[in-house]
Amino acid sequence: MHVDWSRIDTVLFDMDGTLLDLHFDNRFWRELIPAEYIRCQPDDPECARRRLEDEMQRVRGKLEWYCVDHWTRFTGLDVLGLKRELAHHVTIKPHAEALLDTLSRAGRRRVLVTNAHPKVYNFKHQLTRIGDHLDTIVSAHDLECAKEDTDFWERLQRVAPYDPARTLLVDDNLLALASAARQGLTELRGMRYPDERGEPMDSRDFLLLESLADLLPGLPGGQRPAT
Known part of the structure; x- marks a missing residue:
């Protein structure tokens, strides 16, 4: 699960199932x-x-x-x-705010890349204020392409340029992770529990975080919460 934070400038986050509970x-x-x-x-x-x-x-x-x-x-x-x-039932995932705020203090850019419609993002932001902890918000609807399509990651460069070699993507959607991998992103993490009350996910292809707290160790100013 270790992330070499000295090699990461940008973190791309999914919304539902990653920063927000998929329940x-x-x-x-x-x-x-x-x-x-x-x-x-x-x-x-x-x-x-x-x-x-x-x-x-x-x-x-x-x-x-x-x-x-x-x-x-x-x-x-x-x-x-x-x-x-x-x-x-719209709730923020455990440790999401702590991680996002620690990333900000550490000088890493935080970009939301979501398939959710802008109307749905606005609805959930009003309830959670999740956007207050992010630097850039990108909806697949603005790019006219879902994240499952490899074209998404190329189109993303036009509105939120990123270096694939220095970018971490965190997403519970395994097909989105696979399409990002085909476009050259190598630092990829999935989510074991997109739904905090649901069954755990499994993957042979991607490392799955038990929780977002897994990303805190090694991040400047980050510390894993006591259990």
């Missing part, structure tokens, strides 16, 4: 949206369920999957309004 998103997409979509089509709930599952499968990993406007059009639901019903 909110899992509850929203696995429970609330299917229930509401089926409730609005009571004449054939099984057909509605299949239609929603098929669309989720079709767009998974694509920009539409992360687009609140796409899902509002497809379902006919007020998707952003429904997110507000679960707002109490």
Whole structure:
């Protein structure tokens, strides 16, 4: 897990599942949206369920999957309004603020690279103030390309230039880590527990952090919290 911080200038962070707990998103997409979509089509709930599952499968990993406007059009639901019903589940991951603030004091640039729609980022920032701990915010929707696509990392250079050899990417999305690796990023870390209440992830290809506190040792001014 060791990071040679003398070789890192920039840290790219994902949002959901990395800086914020993925529990909110899992509850929203696995429970609330299917229930509401089926409730609005009571004449054939099984057909509605299949239609929603098929669309989720079709767009998974694509920009539409992360687009609140796409899902509002497809379902006919007020998707952003429904997110507000679960707002109490939007929480910052343990040690995220401590890590981000330590990085700032150590002179490292902190860039959010998220697939989340800007409307969703704004909603979550209002609840958590996560953006106050970051230097730059980049949404895949601004680049018209999801992080699973290798083009994302090239387009990112236009708005937030970075040196792949001196950049660390932290992301719970293994496909995003793989696409970044294909574009030359070598310092890559995943998250063992994107959902703090969910099952642990596993990977043969990437080192997975048990928590963001794993990045504090070796960082100037950083110290692993006592357990």
